Amino acid sequence: MLHFLIGKQVGCIHLLAKQCLSQHSGFAFVGTTDFLLVPIKQLGKATLIMAHVTFSMPYVMVIISASLAEMGRELEEAAQDLGATPWGTLRHVTLPLITPGIVAGFLMSFTLSLDDFIISFFVAGPNSTTLPLYIYGLVKRGVSPEVNALSTLLIVCTVLLVIVAELFRRKDSKSITL
Numbered sequence: 138m139l140h141f142l143i144g145k146q147v148g149c150i151h152l153l154a155k156q157c158l159s160q161h162s163g164f165a166f167v168g169t170t171d172f173l174l175v176p177i178k179q180l181g182k183a184t185l186i187m188a189h190v191t192f193s194m195p196y197v198m199v200i201i202s203a204s205l206a207e208m209g210r211e212l213e214e215a216a217q218d219l220g221a222t223p224w225g226t227l228r229h230v231t232l233p234l235i236t237p238g239i240v241a242g243f244l245m246s247f248t249l250s251l252d253d254f255i256i257s258f259f260v261a262g263p264n265s266t267t268l269p270l271y272i273y274g275l276v277k278r279g280v281s282p283e284v285n286a287l288s289t290l291l292i293v294c295t296v297l298l299v300i301v302a303e304l305f306r307r308k309d310s311k312s313i314t315l
Contacts, residue, residue, distance in 0.1 A: 181262030188260040192253060193246035200245060204238025205231075 212234065216226045250257075254269040261270060268287075275284045 179262055180260055180265075182265045184260045184262070185257060185265050185267070188256050189246075189250045189253070192256060193249050196245050196249065197242035200242040201235060201238045204235040204241075208234045 208231070212230050213226050216230045217223070221229065251269065254273065257267045257270055258273075261267060266274075272284060272287060275281060275287075
């Protein structure tokens with residue numbers, strides 16, 4: 138079921154990739170397609186979230202659609218042949234199989250959002266500060282111990298995430314070989 142829904146959306150990736158972000162008459166127009174433009178009077182958290190979602194959506198769609206294509210439809214069809222409802226098929230068959238793709242899409246979008254300083258700089262309002270904007274503000278005044286501490290925390294968190302991912306990978310490979 139989800140394979141069919143996302144499979145139809147894969148053809149629309151070019152529409153999602155079109156970022157419509159412009160300034161016109163004091164309004165910021167943010168949207169993912171030509172027919173979906175949301176007028177916003179002030180820049181702030183809403184424009185920041187919409188811009189990052191718009192920017193990350195094509196990457197996530199490609200990753201999840203690759204997971205769906207790798208999975209094949211046979212398992213979904215077998216579950217439905219054995220009497221599973223469409224919701225049960227989605228919950229018990231499709232979702233567990235594409236969970237690595239969903240996690241990879243989340244990590245990719247998180248990394249892109251953390252890295253994309255330019256989008257954050259132009260669409261964040263005066264009261265919305267992201268970590269890259271905060272670090273940029275600190276570095277403009279000179280490198281302080283606070284910047285060094287933030288950088289160290291980012292590196293330590295990255296190393297810990299890689300270690301956890303490797304432990305999960307080893308656990309999965311041991312369960313397959315047994």
